[in-house]
Amino acid sequence: MEVKKIAVMGYGTVGSGVVEVFYKNYASIKRRTGAEMDIKYILDIRDFPGNEYESKFIKDFNIIESDPEVAIVVETIGGIGLAYDFVRRSLLAGKSVVTSNKELVAEKGAELLQIARDKGVMFLFEASVGGGIPIIHPLHQCLAANEIYGVEGILNGTTNYILTKMIREKMSFETALKQAQDLGYAERNPDADVLGHDACRKICILAAIAFGKHVYPKYVSTEGITSVTAEDVEYAAGFGGVIKLIGSTSRREDGRIEIEVSPAFVPSESQLSGVDDVFNGILVRGDATGDVVFYGKGAGKLPTASAVMADVIDAAKGSEGAKNMFWVDTGCDETVPHGEIEHRFYLRLAGAEAAKAAAAMEGAQVLYREKQPDEEAAVITAVVSYDALDALKAQLESSGVKVLANIRVLEN
């Protein structure tokens, strides 16, 4: 068998992990898969003097693009600037591409999959969602016989770590974020995580695979965890659950897609309620298989690198299954308007009339917490749409009741 040559673009956390896992486990990879491979180039703008693989480093993408020996390109640069340009050109040059770049897949997936199909190569991205958890492949392939009607998940380890600290140790958001930053779980600029953008990209990718249509992040209502307070966490406990940042999507009968990212009250009966710390959990709902949950480390150097390597092996072997991963860009927004999506909602109210307003709310369940101030109340509403929720909030505000928080309830 011909030895497949690989180029790794980007030698940061994931890229260096890929090189490490490749050489560490090559013997068993070869034994298990029969694929003969080697890394020919590592592309990075930086110098790595003394690095064990120094002779492989290059700075010019043209070398990769024009080298017919390179069959597989691994992209771990991130973003949609250079990464997009290099991935596109690699595919056009007839090379398969493996990426861990969720932004690239969420923004450009349909286009890049089309180029890959036209060129008869593969564009693979197992590592873009769920780090080391196998989810893209199982969703596409192992569940191929199911109608998938929904996916919901804890897709971001950083925010899950912060929420876990808020729940278990009663930390404030700010203290928990600081600790996550000190431990290297959160970046100095944590916006992509705490504002929900990272989770949004991932649920877009999962929706595209499940439903066959590209869903652009810009169409997805995305709320992060920056407004979640210790009080909300306490009321969630009173409700019998925990607050998690949930990306969720489902398909309606008319073919439109419900999709959103926001904090949610997750009842303790849900398999997602026990997914703590930096772990991710993804629940797939299929008509035949029922609920299936995938759980593991959603990020990190080696887990992500191992997901990249699994794709590299597939690319080297030319797996038919992987070739068939595909979705279309319909050119229009097929999502259900956010205002039409329905949930039960947790509401935290303040003001002299808060308790009375809560008690008077039709179909609502009143919640309690320890040391609850007199002028505070909390309820779980009946099932209403976001539009109806907005009307309810306006009505409460106009009667002098402040709405301090509203968080959806995830149904099991």
Add this chain to the structure above:
Amino acid sequence: MEVKKIAVMGYGTVGSGVVEVFYKNYASIKRRTGAEMDIKYILDIRDFPGNEYESKFIKDFNIIESDPEVAIVVETIGGIGLAYDFVRRSLLAGKSVVTSNKELVAEKGAELLQIARDKGVMFLFEASVGGGIPIIHPLHQCLAANEIYGVEGILNGTTNYILTKMIREKMSFETALKQAQDLGYAERNPDADVLGHDACRKICILAAIAFGKHVYPKYVSTEGITSVTAEDVEYAAGFGGVIKLIGSTSRREDGRIEIEVSPAFVPSESQLSGVDDVFNGILVRGDATGDVVFYGKGAGKLPTASAVMADVIDAAKGSEGAKNMFWVDTGCDETVPHGEIEHRFYLRLAGAEAAKAAAAMEGAQVLYREKQPDEEAAVITAVVSYDALDALKAQLESSGVKVLANIRVLEN
């Protein structure tokens, strides 16, 4: 693309589910995978007058074997009598085989995989473990870049249902078994489930995939749940955990395989502790990916049928990845002798000297339960081998202390 013709052997729960899922979801299967297929024959010794697919029913396997149009054979007969004969002959006739028959794979997997390889066809068995949970494929393919060093799982839904009832509703084993039988979760002869044989076959299959060597059920120490009592369940709660039937396997540095099936104290921090009712959970430990857990319905008509269908689709597409699933029969027992395996153990003791013996045990942690009788004590021992445990039990018995129960502790 040529239409692939399928023969389904056995029209029981799983077989009829396969036919149902096939026709119900065929449009989306075709859209998603590009595979064109049809079911040509359904083999069963029984008559199904008035059945929608009556014209497809046959009673003679020779028709399938000698029909060159049949490319894929689905085996859902069960057992290793007729099923083994038909599967072997199908493979020898150059047809790919998909099976849900864990006994067949656990007993004859190496041989059948070798025949499939020789004939250039596939032998696939995603449905044999974990029902509708994708586990065989992810373990083989998505985790291909990992060294897998261990797998442990709740692999049998019937026993998990019984244990869940014993834990939540303080039922006795007998009452819970009766209820499981009434609900159709347990068979009238429940031995294969409650004695652990079903879980044993499944952990053998997972070990074979993870470590590349066939592990025969006869070499695996297998203990069921028939001795688990309400008292043990209470002590487990006092320990901070639950009792689950665990099949586990790991590879030692010298290449030998630790493997066993028995009840275990599962600490509540373990992701397996929350796997309740008829659900299955399988934890895979990889060097790069860390711990990954797969969760879902481990049995049932439609989940199992959907796993079969996923394999049928792979067979129809001729997936390279699936082709590479393989393990060898080394011809010798490569398991670690059971007596050498080490754990902490829960011991329940009785007798006038029980409490004193428990308190005197080096490195042990004493457990308590409500309304604990005077002449009863329970401990978690230090880490010892089964051989050492036997010696300890003999020593206790000789000093007049009865050992009523011993159950291993699953470490996280």
